[in-house]
Amino acid sequence: MSGTPDPLKDWAVAAWRDMFGDTTGPRGGQVRDDRPTGVRRFVPASPLTAVPAAVAFYSPNLVASATGNATALDALTQLHDYRWPLAVVTVPLIAADISRYRARRWRQMLDSMVRQSTGHLPTKITATPTAGGRTMRRARITMPRGAVIRPKQLEEFSRSVESAFGGSESWAMTVRHDARRDRLVITRTPIAPDTRSERQKSLQAALDGASIFSGPKVTVDSIDDSGIETGYRVGFEKSMNAGSPGFQMKVDEALASLAGPHESGRNWTTDWYPERGYLVMRLVTAMPTRVDHPLELVDENLRHLPYATGSADRIMFWDVSTSSNKPHCLIVGPTGGGKTSVIRTLLTEAARRGIPFVGVDPKMIELDGLEGYPGCGAIIYDALRAAMFVRALHTEMMARNAYIHQMKIEGSQLPLMIAVLDEFFILSGKWQRLAKTGDDETKALLKELDPLGAWADLAVLARSAGIRLLLGVQRPDASLFGGASGNARDNFGTRISLGNLSQDGALMMWGDSTVGREVDTSVKGRGIALGDDGNPVDAQMWWTPNVDKHPNKWNQLSGSEKAIIEGLLPVEAPQFTCYSPELAEFIESERALAKRARSHGSVPEPIVIGAGRGDEAAVSMAKRVPEPEPEPExxxxxxxxxxxxxxxxxxxxxxxxxxxxxxxxxxxxxxxxxxxxxxxxxxxxxxxxxxxxxxxxxxxxxxxxxxxxxxxxxxx
Missing domain, CATH: 2.30.30.30 (SH3 type barrels.)
Structure with missing residues (x-):
């Protein structure tokens, strides 16, 4: 009946073989199913004391059966006396056997995993249990000399270890291949509690999955007094893309979107340090919808003319110093975009700092309020007079350069002055129209003055002479300074755009066809300005009311607006210093003409045509209405x-x-x-x-x- 299967016997044999082994192979190893293994046979030590201890405790029951055998009785009696010491020794031996057996089971599992994953037979496996003995703390698997383990094999083995030995929220099993010593090391590594905020976790997860950077790491850079995170540092491996403004702009938008609205209501901005391999996200006050011209000097440098609040709480300014690499200012904006207010802001700031100015206003309504303001030499409205002014300014520039050369001084020692040309294309159009339709004397004068050529020279050469140019136009164009101007536009390093630009206009202003095309035009004074680092940023222009104190203007202002105007008045009016008699004579003559126009000039009162009144009233009104004057050209x-x-x-x-x-x-x-x-x-x-x-x-x-x-x- 030997062929009849016996499940109980088979289980017992399998358990015995699994626990103790049944055949000894090389180095004491066992052979099962014709597969060699480096795991030694398990030989328990506790039975050596457990059996005598059991006999010692049971010896009183055995005395009756040993009656007549003095030797047996004596042995049982002595053994009974040692029952407690034997029990004390047996308990730790049993615990040690249990631990050894678990370690052997772990070695068996690791042996099988290594063979299945790598195809190599380990030569030695050691497993160290934890203090409690219930889990494995560390294991070291010695491989055959020169054994090659490929990355995929190591990854498969690591997954097997993780699946077999599991883990918890506080620890994990990590596998390391020490190729120099031909061994695998398994370590039970504690996991530090994840104290990161949800925002930091989401940023890290998004960057890990987006492949924007290589090896990104998000850490907290700053927290406020309440313990709320207000800044993050994102480290990354240095790359060519990190230094591209276009790439940085896209990443800025993505990070701000991932971080989401902050509890404080402030907005996220990003400072890039590509040469150091990281960027910093930080919070800044949200862009204001209106900023009144502050009365205090926000910049101690008297050659910095502030005009706007930029993103990230930056103060935007026009550097008019001689050492400035952006000596002239270009303002681009359509009618109603706030261009005139920016010009008023810059000129009032200049006057506060002792810098005089002269303006040209072909529309006669943009700069008229500045006429008579402290530091204002004159405001010119007539196109022909404007051409004469540009030529006189050119002569002044040449005279200043000659003075610098003759006196052997630096240009920074000359007093500064600002020349403003608002609505440049309207002025240029009037010059061209006068050259076509004017009388012979006017045509000859314009040809001699050549205002466009003089302006192109000023744009290139006026910097070293202490003359600063402020140009206001509807839209940017390459023909601003004449065909022979070359790099004239590059001298207008301070650039401001209001409203939305066309694609060509954005490319011309900022070198990027996407900048300045999505400005929120519902907010008056919102635009783009060139920062001191050379990058365009969103900016809210300061609001400066019309400084004209004529009753018709002054009475329309609110009390706060009047306070702004009064607070901006300089203590002492800046004085003009002219190095050419041409400019001095022109300014004096223009002032005289303006004074005479104010004294003797008059305009007809408006005529209101009655609506809804009777025919008799209409006839009566018609009798009083004088003949209409011819319409202006x-x-x-x-x-x-x-x-x-x-x-x-x-x-x-x-x-x-x-x-x-x-x-x-x-x-x-x-x-x-x-x-x-x-x-x-x-x-x-x-x-x-x-x-x-x-x-x-x-x-x-x-x-x-x-x-x-x-x-x-x-x-x-």
Whole structure:
């Protein structure tokens, strides 16, 4: 009946073999199923004392059966006397056997895992239990000399160890391959409690999964007094992308979105340190919707003219010092975008710091309030007088340079002055129109003055002479300074854009076609400004009221606005120092003309045509209404003007007809011829209907008038 299976016997045999082994192989190892193993046979030590202890405790029951055998009785009696010492020795031996047996089971499991994962037979396995003996604390598996373990094999073995020996929230099993010593080391590693906030965890998880950086690590950089995290440092491996402004901008937006709104209501901003391999996220006050011109001097440097509050609580300023690498200022913004307020802010700040200024305002409504303000030499409204001023300013620049050369002094020793040209394209258009339609004397004078050429020279050379230029335009264009200006625009290092720019305008202003195209135009004074680090940032321009104290203006201001104007008045009015008699004579003559105009000038009162009144009242009013005066010519009242190269097909512009009058026409097509460097050489506007087409040619500086002004967002 030997062929009949006996489950109980089979279980007992298997348990015996599993516990003790049944065949001794090389180095005392056992052989099971013809597979060699380095795990030695388990030989318990506790039976050596457990059996005598059991007999000692049971000896009183055995005495009766040993009656007549003195030797047995004596042995049982002595053994009974040692029952407690034997029990004391047996208990730790049993505990040791249990621990040894568990260690052997662990070695068996590890042996099997190594063979299945790597295909190698371990030569020796040691396993150290924890203090309680219930789990494995450490194991060392010695491999055959020169055994090769590939990364995938090691990864598979690590997963097997983790699955077999598990883990908890407080510890984990880690596997390390010590190839130099041909061994695998398994360590029970404690896990530090994860005290990270949910925001830090989400940032780390997102960066780990996005592959934006190599090896990103998020740590807390700062906390407030309440223990709330207010800053994070993100470390990463240095790369080429980290230094790209476009890449940084995209990462900034992604990190701010991942971090989410902060409890304090402040916004996230990012400071990059690509050369050091990290960036810092920090909180800044949310961009304000309005900032009144502060009365205190926010910058102790008297050559820094502040004008806006930028993102990250930065104060934006125009550095007018001689050592400045951005000596001139360019402000771009459509009508109603807040350009005039920025100009007022800069000029009042200049006056507070002892810097005088002269302005040109072809619209006669933007800078008129500054006429007579402390430090204001004059505000010029007439286009021909403006051309004379630009030429006089050019002469002043040459005289200053000659003085520096003759006296062997530095340019920083000369007093500063600011020249403002607002609505430059309207002014340029009026100059060109006067050159076409003016009388012979005017044409000759304009040709001699050459204001556009003089302005181009000023943009390049005025810096060293202590002359600073402030230019206001509707939109940026390469023809701002004439075809021969070269790098003139680069001298306007301080740049401000209000409203939304076109794609070409954004590229021209900021070198990036995406910057300044999504400005919140619902907030008056919101725009983009060039920071002192050379990067464009969002900025809220300071609000400076009209400083004109004429009753019609002054009485419309609130008490707080009047307080701003009074607080901005300089203690002592800046004085002009002219190094050329031409500029001094021009300013004096312009002041005299302005004084005479205020004394003797008058404008007709408006005539109101009654509505809803009876016919008799209408007839009575008609009798009192004088004959209407002829309407002024359009060239005396340009709504706006733009470079000819900026005109688009389908746009309506004003063009001279045969009689020299400005008439509106719709442009059918535009042809722009450019040079090798992309500069405009010639622009052709094609107008007309049907087969009859007219080609109107403009040079590089050509400007056309618009029938209506540009509005905020019109050039988006």
């Amino acid at each position: 359009l060239d005396d009242d340009f709504a706006d003007a733009i470079p000819a190269s900026s005109v688009t097909a389908g746009q309506t512009v004003l063009i001279d007809d045969e009689d020299g009058e400005l008439v509106p026409v719709t442009v059918d097509d535009v042809e722009v011829r450019r040079g090798r460097k992309g500069e405009v050489i010639e622009t052709v506007l094609i107008v007309g209907t049907g087969r009859v087409k007219t080609r109107i040619v403009f040079d590089a500086t050509g400007v056309v008038a618009l029938p209506d002004p540009d509005l905020v967002g019109a050039c988006a």
